[in-house]
Structures are given as C-alpha cells and as structure tokens.
Amino acid sequence: MSREELVAMTRSLVEHGAADTMEYADEIVRVPAATYTDTDLFERERRNIFRRLPLMVAPSCELPEPGDYKAMDICGVPLLLTRQRDGSVGAFLNMCTHRGNPVVNGTGNASRFTCGYHGWTFKNNGDLVGVASPRDFGAVDKAALCLKRFPVYENAGLIWSTLDQDSKLSIAEYLCGYDELLKAFGFDGWTLFSQRTLPGPNWKTAYDGYLDFYHLPVLHKDTFGADFFNRANYFFWGPHQRLSSPSKFVQKTGSDEQIDLTQMSDEELPADALTQGVWTIFPHISIASFYGGGQRGALISQLFPGETVGESYTTQYYVMENQPETEEQVKSAHEQFDFLEVVVRDEDYATGKRQHEALQSGQMKEVLFGKNERGGQVFHEWAAKLTHASDEELLEIFSGKQREAAE
Ligand code: FES
Numbered sequence: 146m147s148r149e150e151l152v153a154m155t156r157s158l159v160e161h162g163a164a165d166t167m168e169y170a171d172e173i174v175r176v177p178a179a180t181y182t183d184t185d186l187f188e189r190e191r192r193n194i195f196r197r198l199p200l201m202v203a204p205s206c207e208l209p210e211p212g213d214y215k216a217m218d219i220c221g222v223p224l225l226l227t228r229q230r231d232g233s234v235g236a237f238l239n240m241c242t243h244r245g246n247p248v249v250n251g252t253g254n255a256s257r258f259t260c261g262y263h264g265w266t267f268k269n270n271g272d273l274v275g276v277a278s279p280r281d282f283g284a285v286d287k288a289a290l291c292l293k294r295f296p297v298y299e300n301a302g303l304i305w306s307t308l309d310q311d312s313k314l315s316i317a318e319y320l321c322g323y324d325e326l327l328k329a330f331g332f333d334g335w336t337l338f339s340q341r342t343l344p345g346p347n348w349k350t351a352y353d354g355y356l357d358f359y360h361l362p363v364l365h366k367d368t369f370g371a372d373f374f375n376r377a378n379y380f381f382w383g384p385h386q387r388l389s390s391p392s393k394f395v396q397k398t399g400s401d402e403q404i405d406l407t408q409m410s411d412e413e414l415p416a417d418a419l420t421q422g423v424w425t426i427f428p429h430i431s432i433a434s435f436y437g438g439g440q441r442g443a444l445i446s447q448l449f450p451g452e453t454v455g456e457s458y459t460t461q462y463y464v465m466e467n468q469p470e471t472e473e474q475v476k477s478a479h480e481q482f483d484f485l486e487v488v489v490r491d492e493d494y495a496t497g498k499r500q501h502e503a504l505q506s507g508q509m510k511e512v513l514f515g516k517n518e519r520g521g522q523v524f525h526e527w528a529a530k531l532t533h534a535s536d537e538e539l540l541e542i543f544s545g546k547q548r549e550a551a552e
Pocket residue numbers: 241242243244245246260261262263264265
C-alpha cells in the first residue's frame with residue numbers, strides 16, 4: 146500500500162476544502178437515455194462486462210475458514226467459491242461434470258460436495274473424487290472431470306473472480322494498483338457482521354447513485370440531512386474511482402468531533418482521513434466507512450444486473466474491524482446497517498425505479514452529467530468502452546504498458 150499516495154489525496158482534498166473549491170470535469174456530458182433501457186445493450190453488458198471482467202465476488206471475511214463456501218449465480222453463471230485447506234480461495238463453475246447440476250447451493254462449510262442428482266463427489270479444491278456406482282457407469286478419467294476453474298485473485302481482504310474460464314486478462318492488471326490502496330481499510334483482518342440483498346433498478350441507474358455526492362443533501366435530506374456536503378473530487382485508477390468530499394475536516398471515529406487536518410502532520414493523519422469517501426471498484430462495487438457498534442465498519446455494496454434491463458440486485462455486506470461484543474454494541478451495529486438499508490432501498494433505489502420507468506417512455510433522448518458529476522461521466526465512458534471492446538482490445542487496455550503510460 147502506498148501511504149504516500151493516500152496522503153497526497155488527503156492533502157489535495159484538504160487544500161480544496163480550505164479554499165472552498167472542487168475539481169471540475171471539463172464539460173457537461175450527455176449520455177443517451179437508451180443507455181439505460183436498450184435491451185440489446187443490456188445483454189451485451191451482461192456478456193462483455195459481467196461475464197468477461199474481474200468481479201469482486203466476496204469480502205474475504207465471508208469465507209474466513211478452510212471449508213467455507215459460497216454458491217452464487219451471476220448473470221446466469223453458477224459460481225462456487227471455496228476456502229481451500231491451504232487457505233487460498235478456489236473459484237469454480239458450480240456445475241457437476243457429469244450432467245451439469247450445481248454441486249451445492251447457498252453457503253456453509255464442507256471439505257467435499259456430493260452432487261444431489263447422481264451422487265458424484267468433488268473435493269473443495271475441485272477434484273473429482275467419487276463417481277457413484279463406477280462399475281455400472283463405466284471408466285472415466287477423473288482428473289479430466291474436475292470442477293472447471295475460473296481465475297481468482299484475493300488481495301486487500303477482497304476476492305475477485307472472472308467468469309470466463311479462458312480469460313487471459315490478469316485480475317491484478319485490471320485493478321491498476323487500486324487494490325493496493327484498498328489495503329488501507331485493513332479488511333484482511335475484519336469480520337462480516339451482517340449481509341442482505343436488495344432489489345434495485347437498472348444496474349447503471351443504481352450505480353450512478355454511488356458515484357455522485359450531488360444528490361446527497363436533496364434525495365437524502367431526511368436521512369443524512371439537508372446540510373450534507375454535495376461536492377466530491379475524483380481519483381482514478383483505470384475505471385476504478387474514489388470520490389471524496391473536499392474538506393479540511395474529518396469526523397473523529399465514533400464521535401461528532403471534527404478534526405482539523407490542516408493541523409496534522411502527514412504521519413499523524415488517521416486511517417479514517419485516508420480512506421474517507423466512497424471507493425468504487427468497476428463495474429459494480431462501492432465501499433464506504435461507517436461507525437456503529439463501537440468501532441470502525443464499512444458498507445460494501447455489490448451490484449449485479451438482474452434478469453431484465455430494469456432490474457438489479459445489490460448485496461450489502463456490513464463488515465467490521467471486530468465483532469461487536471456487548472448487547473448494546475450489537476444493537477448499535479444493527480441500527481447502523483438498517484439505516485443504510487433504508488437510505489438505499491427507500492431513497493436511492495426507489496428513485497432509480499421511478500427514473501427508469503420514466504426513461505422507458507423513450508420521450509427523453511439524453512441525460513446530463515454536470516462538471517461536478519465527473520464520476521458518472523467517467524463510469525459511462527468506461528462502461529461503453531469495455532462493453533464494445535473486442536477481447537484483444539480489452540487485453541490491450543489493461544496491459545502493464547498502457548498502465549505505465551497513463552501514470
Ligand atoms: S449431475 Fe451430478 S452426479 Fe449426475
């Protein structure tokens with residue numbers, strides 16, 4: 146992790162905050178309204194974004210122990226994540242190599258999985274270890290019939306996988322060094338307090354909301370308050386963006402006290418100051434710090450397109466530095482997490498649903514992203530670019546060379 150890079154960002158935010166300025170995009174950007182409603186484009190996004198790019202599939206603390214597993218369905222692809230005996234994570238196509246039945250559903254802990262259809266058994270490292278009634282079935286090469294593997298990568302307490310068995314795209318390269326900065330949260334040693342899944346509008350409509358602060362004091366006036374800041378500066382690592390409010394203050398952990406960062410040396414800057422704001426991981430993750438239950442926590446929101454262009458679903462993970470201990474702390478952590486459900490479900494996604502229905506009318510040709518909404522501008526630019534890129538272009542975009550050139 147580069148603390149220097151985090152400090153430099155904080156200093157830039159403090160300077161802008163002290164001067165009451167913010168960084169603007171060059172111009173107001175117009176995005177075709179059909180971007181949100183076109184069903185052909187939506188299918189292409191499911192295929193070329195969600196089934197081709199690395200996705201953050203789970204925080205490490207969701208699978209802390211050897212044997213822990215989670216089965217998921219992402220855009221029609223059944224994925225099985227397992228924590229293997231050596232501590233590494235395995236990502237597999239959750240389809241029995243006999244006739245394709247998922248070998249397990251949901252979450253749990255197991256060292257092996259027995260398929261519920263005819264009883265073939267696989268170890269949690271994917272090895273096929275048992276064919277039911279083998280003499281009757283006939284001889285098979287078990288080594289060739291292991292569960293199919295997807296690329297997987299774990300860093301900064303987060304797990305990524307690419308739902309393409311033949312992907313040549315390096316997950317680390319795709320992250321453009323961003324994962325090293327995400328280490329500043331310290332998720333590696335954190336625990337999962339609670340999680341839930343919420344239905345939402347079109348995935349880009351939903352994701353737009355994580356990328357702008359412009360709406361905060363308006364849409365969230367009853368929850369965050371009408372005085373909440375509405376400005377953000379943006380920092381970029383390839384398509385991944387952090388947005389943070391230009392301010393010389395940071396709220397002291399667990400209190401309302403505001404710390405004046407201009408009075409602190411670089412060495413004194415606390416973790417909260419270095420990680421404040423919203424950290425997004427393209428194409429579908431948002432991370433923000435909160436405090437509840439007597440200690441640092443974070444909401445990790447993981448968004449996936451639904452079955453139709455107007456639907457998405459979001460899993461909210463509430464992760465905490467330590468599990469709350471007392472009854473009061475547990476209650477306070479639940480209150481914090483429940484508050485964030487209300488904000489997202491009743492304000493962001495309820496608005497997104499109405500917005501999407503209106504856009505479906507086809508009466509409006511374009512939507513606007515202001516100079517203060519750079520996050521949305523950049524997101525839509527990358528979404529279009531990566532949706533339409535060929536496999537070769539995709540590799541070129543994220544090759545190490547390109548990254549160096551951009552730096
Ligand atoms: S499909 Fe799994 S054992 Fe037949």
